[in-house]
Amino acid sequence: MANAATDTLAHAATHGHAHGHDVPGGLAGHDDHHDHKGPWTRIFTTTNHKDIGSMYLWFAFFMFFVGGGMALAIRAELFQPGLQIVHPEMFNSLTTVHALIMIFGAVMPAFVGFANWLVPMQIGAADMAFPRMNNWSFWIMIPAAVLLFGSFFVPGGAAASGWTLYPPLVTQSGIGTDMTILAIHLLGASSIMGSINIITTILNLRAPGMTLMRMPLFCWTWLITAYLLIATMPVLAGAVTMLLTDRHFGTSFFNAAGGGDPTMFMHIFWFFGHPEVYILILPAFGIVSQIIPAFARKPLFGYASMVYATASIAILSFIVWGHHMFTVGMPAAGQLFFMFATMLIAVPTGVKIFNWISTMWRGSLTFETPMLFCIGFLCMFTLGGFSGLVLSIVAVDITLHNTYYVVAHFHYVLFPGAIWGLTAGVYFWLPKFTGKMYNEKLGKLHFWISAIAFNVTFFPQHFLGLAGMPRRIPDYALQYTEWNQISTIGAFLLGFSQLIFLYNIVTTIRSGEKAKDKQWEGADSLEWTHLPSPVPYHTFETAPVLK
Amino acid sequence: MQKTNKTLWQLLRSTGGALLLVLAAIPAWASYDVNIPPPATPISTQIYGLHMHILWICVVIFVIVFGAMFYSIFKFRKSKGAVADVNFHESTLIEIIWTFIPFVILIAIAVPATKTVLDMKDTSNPDMTIKVTGFQWGWRYDYSADEVGFYSNLATPWNQIGQPGEPATEKKGDEYLLEVDNPLVVPVGKRVRLLVTSNDVIHGWYVPQLGINQYGIPGFIKDVWFTADKAGTFKGQCSQICGKLHGYMPITVIVKTEADYAKWLEEAKGKWSTKVAVAAAAAAPEEDVSKKYSMAELKTMGEKVYAANCIACHQPTGKGMPPAFPPLAGSKVVLASADQQINVVLNGRPGTAMQSFARLSNTDIASVITFTKNSFGNSTGTLVQPADVKAARK
Numbered sequence: 001m002a003n004a005a006t007d008t009l010a011h012a013a014t015h016g017h018a019h020g021h022d023v024p025g026g027l028a029g030h031d032d033h034h035d036h037k038g039p040w041t042r043i044f045t046t047t048n049h050k051d052i053g054s055m056y057l058w059f060a061f062f063m064f065f066v067g068g069g070m071a072l073a074i075r076a077e078l079f080q081p082g083l084q085i086v087h088p089e090m091f092n093s094l095t096t097v098h099a100l101i102m103i104f105g106a107v108m109p110a111f112v113g114f115a116n117w118l119v120p121m122q123i124g125a126a127d128m129a130f131p132r133m134n135n136w137s138f139w140i141m142i143p144a145a146v147l148l149f150g151s152f153f154v155p156g157g158a159a160a161s162g163w164t165l166y167p168p169l170v171t172q173s174g175i176g177t178d179m180t181i182l183a184i185h186l187l188g189a190s191s192i193m194g195s196i197n198i199i200t201t202i203l204n205l206r207a208p209g210m211t212l213m214r215m216p217l218f219c220w221t222w223l224i225t226a227y228l229l230i231a232t233m234p235v236l237a238g239a240v241t242m243l244l245t246d247r248h249f250g251t252s253f254f255n256a257a258g259g260g261d262p263t264m265f266m267h268i269f270w271f272f273g274h275p276e277v278y279i280l281i282l283p284a285f286g287i288v289s290q291i292i293p294a295f296a297r298k299p300l301f302g303y304a305s306m307v308y309a310t311a312s313i314a315i316l317s318f319i320v321w322g323h324h325m326f327t328v329g330m331p332a333a334g335q336l337f338f339m340f341a342t343m344l345i346a347v348p349t350g351v352k353i354f355n356w357i358s359t360m361w362r363g364s365l366t367f368e369t370p371m372l373f374c375i376g377f378l379c380m381f382t383l384g385g386f387s388g389l390v391l392s393i394v395a396v397d398i399t400l401h402n403t404y405y406v407v408a409h410f411h412y413v414l415f416p417g418a419i420w421g422l423t424a425g426v427y428f429w430l431p432k433f434t435g436k437m438y439n440e441k442l443g444k445l446h447f448w449i450s451a452i453a454f455n456v457t458f459f460p461q462h463f464l465g466l467a468g469m470p471r472r473i474p475d476y477a478l479q480y481t482e483w484n485q486i487s488t489i490g491a492f493l494l495g496f497s498q499l500i501f502l503y504n505i506v507t508t509i510r511s512g513e514k515a516k517d518k519q520w521e522g523a524d525s526l527e528w529t530h531l532p533s534p535v536p537y538h539t540f541e542t543a544p545v546l547k
Numbered sequence: 548m549q550k551t552n553k554t555l556w557q558l559l560r561s562t563g564g565a566l567l568l569v570l571a572a573i574p575a576w577a578s579y580d581v582n583i584p585p586p587a588t589p590i591s592t593q594i595y596g597l598h599m600h601i602l603w604i605c606v607v608i609f610v611i612v613f614g615a616m617f618y619s620i621f622k623f624r625k626s627k628g629a630v631a632d633v634n635f636h637e638s639t640l641i642e643i644i645w646t647f648i649p650f651v652i653l654i655a656i657a658v659p660a661t662k663t664v665l666d667m668k669d670t671s672n673p674d675m676t677i678k679v680t681g682f683q684w685g686w687r688y689d690y691s692a693d694e695v696g697f698y699s700n701l702a703t704p705w706n707q708i709g710q711p712g713e714p715a716t717e718k719k720g721d722e723y724l725l726e727v728d729n730p731l732v733v734p735v736g737k738r739v740r741l742l743v744t745s746n747d748v749i750h751g752w753y754v755p756q757l758g759i760n761q762y763g764i765p766g767f768i769k770d771v772w773f774t775a776d777k778a779g780t781f782k783g784q785c786s787q788i789c790g791k792l793h794g795y796m797p798i799t800v801i802v803k804t805e806a807d808y809a810k811w812l813e814e815a816k817g818k819w820s821t822k823v824a825v826a827a828a829a830a831a832p833e834e835d836v837s838k839k840y841s842m843a844e845l846k847t848m849g850e851k852v853y854a855a856n857c858i859a860c861h862q863p864t865g866k867g868m869p870p871a872f873p874p875l876a877g878s879k880v881v882l883a884s885a886d887q888q889i890n891v892v893l894n895g896r897p898g899t900a901m902q903s904f905a906r907l908s909n910t911d912i913a914s915v916i917t918f919t920k921n922s923f924g925n926s927t928g929t930l931v932q933p934a935d936v937k938a939a940r941k
Contacts, residue, residue: 081719083710087868088791162788168765169748169790172900256766262749263764296623297631305642327751327760327786329743329769332668336661343653347646353612354645360619362632375620382612386605393601393656395594395663398760399583402751402786467580468755470786473794475708477725477782479578522631 044139047131048537049116052138054433056113057426059141061502063105064419066149068495070098075457075491077474078484091474092160093176097148099163100180103280104187105145107418111283112137112194114425115222117433119198121527121535122216124207124544129200130193137193144186151176151183162472164273165240167254167265171247178247181240188233195226195233207526209546213307216525217300220307221286224314228275228282231318236272239265263328270321278317280414282310284421285352288374290525291428292356295371296363297522302355309348309355316345326397335394342392349385353378368520369443373424376451377416384412387462402472405465411458420450423501430505431519432527435534436512442504449497456490584756587781587802588773591758593663601656608652667758670770673740677731681743681750681763681785683902684792684859688731689821693812697819698906701795702726705858708795725782730799732815733775734808740772747902751786754798760786775802790900791872792859836909836933842921845930849918852911857919860900865923872900876923885931888916889939905940909933 037045046052074094077085086094116134120127128134151158156174159165170177202215202223212220242253243265252258254265293300300306322330322338330338356378365371387409391397400406423446431437460483465471469480476484515533527535530544586592623629678689689696703724709715720726733739743752745763753760757773775781783798803811840848853861860872867874875881880888892912895903904912913931920927 081723082708082715084714085711087711088794089868092788092791092793160790166749166787169788172748172790256764261767263767297625298633299636301636302638302642303636328762328764329771332664335664335668339660339664340657343657346653347649350649351642351646357612357616357619358641359636360616360623362629362635363619363623364625364629364631365620365623366625375616378616379613382609386609389605389656390598390601393597393660395590395660395667395758396598396601398667399591399594399598399755399758401760402753463579463581466583468584468753468783470751470753470784470794472788473784475724475794478719478721478723479580482579 045135047127047135049120049128049131049134050433050535050537052128052134053113053116053118055138056109056116059138059145060106060108060110060113063101063109063145065498065502067098067101067106068498070094070101072491072495074098075488078476079488080485081476081478081481083475086474088474089157089160092162092472093152093158095472096159096161096163097152097180100148100159100184102414103163103276104184105141105148107280107414107422108187108191109141110422111222111225112191114218114283114287114422114429115194115198117429118527119201119219119222120205121531121539122219122525123202123205123210124526124530124540124546125201125205126538126541126543128197129205130197133193134197137190137197140186140190140193144183144190147179147183147186151179154179164266164269165243166269167243167246167262170243171255178244181244184240185237188237191229192233195229198222198226199230207540207543207546213304214546216286217289217303217306217310218283218286218525221282221289221310224310225279225282228279228314228317232272232275232279235268236276239268239272242268263325266325266328267321270324271318273324274321275314275317277410277413278313280418281421282314284377284418285310287421287425287428288356288377290523291370291374291424292359294428294520294522294524295366295368295374296360297365298359298363299524300355301358301361302351305351306355309351312348313345316341316348320345323392323397326394327401339392339394343389346385346389346392353382353385368427369438369440369447370424370428372444372447373420373427376447377420377424380412380416380420380454384409384417387412399468400465402470403465404461404469404471407471408458408461408465411461415454415458423450426501426505428520429527430508431515432531432533432535434509434512435515435532436508437515437519438504438508438512442500446497446500446504449500450494453490453494453497457487457494458490460484460487460490586758587756587775587777587779588758589776590663590667590773591756592776593659593666594758597660597663600659604652604656667771670740670772672738673772674737675733676740676742677733678742678744678768679731679752679763680746681752681789681796682746683748683790683900684785684796686731686750686752686796686798687746690812690815693816694821695812695815695819696821697729697815699727699729699731699799700855701792701797702728703795705854705863724795725784725797725799727797727799730780730801732801732803732808732811734805735775735778735802736805738772738774740770742768742770744768748789749787750789750796752783752798753786754781754783754800756781757783757800759783762787775800778802778804778807795859836937838910839932840910840914840930842917842928842930845914845917846921848910849914849916850922852907852915853918856904856907857915865919865925874923875919876925878925881919881925882927885916885920885929885935886939888920889931889936892916893936893939909936909940912936 073086077091116128154175156176158176159173159180161170161173202219245251246253246255252260254260254262289300289306320338320342322334323342326335391400391406391409427438427443464480464483467480469476517532518528519533526544531539583595583598586595676691678691680687685698685700687696687698703726704717706716707719707723743761743763744767745765747765750763751760752763757775759771759773761769761771779802781800785793785796861867861875865874865876880891893903893905895901910933913933913936916931919925920929
C-alpha cells in the first residue's frame, strides 16, 4: 500500500552513506562495498540499522556490567551489619546510579538495539526511516554515560537521593546532581528520537501485504512502547528542569517556603515513572511472544488479544502513578482510585500469561537456551506480578512501602522480565545476526545458574521487607542479618554467572559453528523465512511481497 | 547430549552443595522472620489479615497457572513425540473466561481492602494528638496539649557501627540501630492522632506493628492515627531516603498503661516542658549561664556533646568526610573568632547537612565549641563560655 513512498524514503535514506569494513566486535557483516572507510569512521558515521543496533547492544551490555558491579558493592556492604566497605553517602550514590544505569543505560538501549536490528527486517523495510537521526540518537548517549560516571569524581559525589530524585533532598547535593540531570536530558532526547524513528518506520515502511495485524508481536510492543516514551520522556525532562531551576535559579516549584510543594514533584515524576516501568517490560513481552511460538512450533495463541492487552496495559499505565505515593497522605478517594486502577492491570497482564501458556499447550516443545529463558521469564514474572498485586492494596502497601519487599518485587519483574527477555532475545537472534551458532551447553549453564542465583538473591528480600527492613540503608538491625547474607551470596553468583553470557557471545562471534538460515524450526518472521544467516549488510532493498 | 546433561547436573549439584554448606554454617540462633511482625492495633490487624487473604489467593492462582505450565512442559515435549496442534491458537470463549475470572477475584480482594482504607483515613475524634517532626537525622515529638516536646535520636554508639577501614570496636547490642534516647510514649487503648511533618527533607515515620508509614513533608502536615491494643515496645525506622544517615534514625514507641503514662507525663513536663517560662528554666535545669568554666572542664564536657551530636559527620578525628562534611581540624571557621562558630552552630548552614543545634543548652554549645577549637590539632586557646552563647541567641 505504502510501497512507493516506502521505497523512496528508505533508499534515499540509506544510499550514499558510510558502509565500511567489518568492525571487530560483532557489527554486521556486509556484502557490498560502496566505499572504503576505516572502522572508526564507520563507527562514528554509520547510518546502517544493523551497525547501530549492534552499537546499542554492546553499549547496553557494558552498562549492564557497570551497573551490576555497583549492585555487588551494595550487596557486599549489606553482607553484615555495621559499615565495612563504603561510607553511607557513597552507598546512597551507588543505589541511585545503579538504578539510573540499569534503566537508562542498560535495559532501554538494549531494547532500542533490538528494535534497530529487527523492526526493519520484520516488516520488510530496507532500514529505519531516519538513518542519520538513528546515528545521532546512539551517539548522544555517550556523553550522558560520561556525565553519569564522572559525577562520582566531582566534589560532593554522585547524586545520592535515590533514582527518584525527590526534592528537597536532591537540592542539598553538589554538582554531581546537575550532571545527572543533564545526563537524563540527553538520554531522554535519545529515547525520543529513537521512538520517533521506530514509529515512523513501522507506520510507513511496511512491505506490501504486511498489515499492522500481521506484524510480529515484537514490532507491536515496540510501537506501543515508543508512544509511551514520547508521552512521558518530556514530562521527566520538565520535572528535572524544575529541579535544576530550584537548585540554581531561585525558583520554588518544590519548596514549600516559596509556595511550592515537594509532593508535586512526586506526581510529575511518577506520571513519567509508571509508564516507564512498562517501557522496560513491553518490548520484552514482544521478544517472548516470538520465542515461545518458535519452540512450541505453533502460532502464538490469541495474537489479537495480545495486541489489545499490550495496548490496555499501556493506557492503564497512565492512571496508576499514585500507587507509588500511598504514604504521602493523599485523601481516601485518591488512594482508592489508584488502588482500583492498579488492580485492573492484573487483567491484561493475566491475559498475556494465559496466552503464553496456551501457546505451549498442545505444542511440540523443545528447550533450547532462548526457550529456557522465556520459561524462566514466565515463572518469575508471574511471581513479580503477585507481589505487585499485594502492593496495590493500599493498606498492605502502607506496611511494605519503601521496604525490601518493594525491592524484591521490582527486581522480580525487571531481572527475569526485562533482562531475561533480552537474554532470550540475544540467544535467539545471535545466529541470525552473526551467522554463527552459540554454545548451547554454556547457554543452558548460564540459564540454570542465573535462575538459581536470582531466586537466592531476591526471594529472601520479600521476607526482609515483610519483617520491616527499609530499603536504601547501608546498615541494618541484627534480626535482618541472615536473609541479607543469603541474598549477598546469591547476588555474587548471579553477577559472575553473567560472565558466562559474555564469554559465550564473544566465542560465538569469533569461532561459532555456522548457523542455518532458519536456525529455529518454528520461527516464522521475515528475518528467518526470507533472509540468510548472517543477514547481509543491506536487506530488503526491494520490499518482499507477502501474500 | 547425554554427556552434556551429566556435566551440567554435576555442576549444578556442586554449586547447590556449596550453597547448602553456607546455609548450614549460619548459627542456629539466627532469625529467619518470613512475615509481617505481630500486629498491635486494629488497623495493623486488618493489614495482616488482608495480606494473608491476598497471599492465599495468589497461592491458589500460582498452583493453577504453574500447574498448567508445567503440565505442558512435561506433556507436550517434542522428545516425547508430541506433535503441535497448529490450529489451537484462538478461542474467543476461553479468552472471555480468563478475562472475566480475574475481575471476580479482584473484586473479592477490593471489598475488604476498601474498608481498611476508609478506616485508616478516618482520623476524627482523637483522644490525644502528637506532632511528629522528622529532621536530619532524628525525630521530634510534641505533645502540644500538654506542652511537652523532646528530641528522639539514635542511641547506638558509633563504635558499635564502625566505618570502612575502621571496624567496630564494641560488640553490637541486641537493639543495634533500633534504640533511641527518648522514645515516644503513649497510653494503651487511646486513639492517638499523629501530625507528621519535617524540618528539612522528606522522612518516613514507619512503625509496621502500629500499621503506620507516613511521609513527613517539609511545609505540610499529614495526619494518621492508631490505637494500641496492648502495652509494649514497638520499633520502626525512617522509611524514606533522607541523606547520609537515613539508616540511622530509628523510632521507638512505648505503649504504657494509663497510670504509667500519667507518671511518665509528669516527669516529661519537668524535663521537656515547652511552656515559654518553664522552658527557659528547664532547658538545662542545672544550667547557670553566668558560670565560668575552665578549659579542662569545657573540653571534657564538650567531648561528650561532640560524641552525641557531631561525630557522625565530622568524624572522631575531626577530619570530616569532605566535601559533604567539611573537616573541623584546621577549619577557618573553627580557628576564627568565637562569634562566627557560635553563629553556625546555632543557625546551621542552609542548603547543607549542617542543621541548627539551637536546641542544645548554652553550656553544651559553649563546651563543644571550646572542644573543637582546642582539639584535632587546633590550638586556639579560645574559651567559649555559656554566657557568650546566650548573648548570641536572638
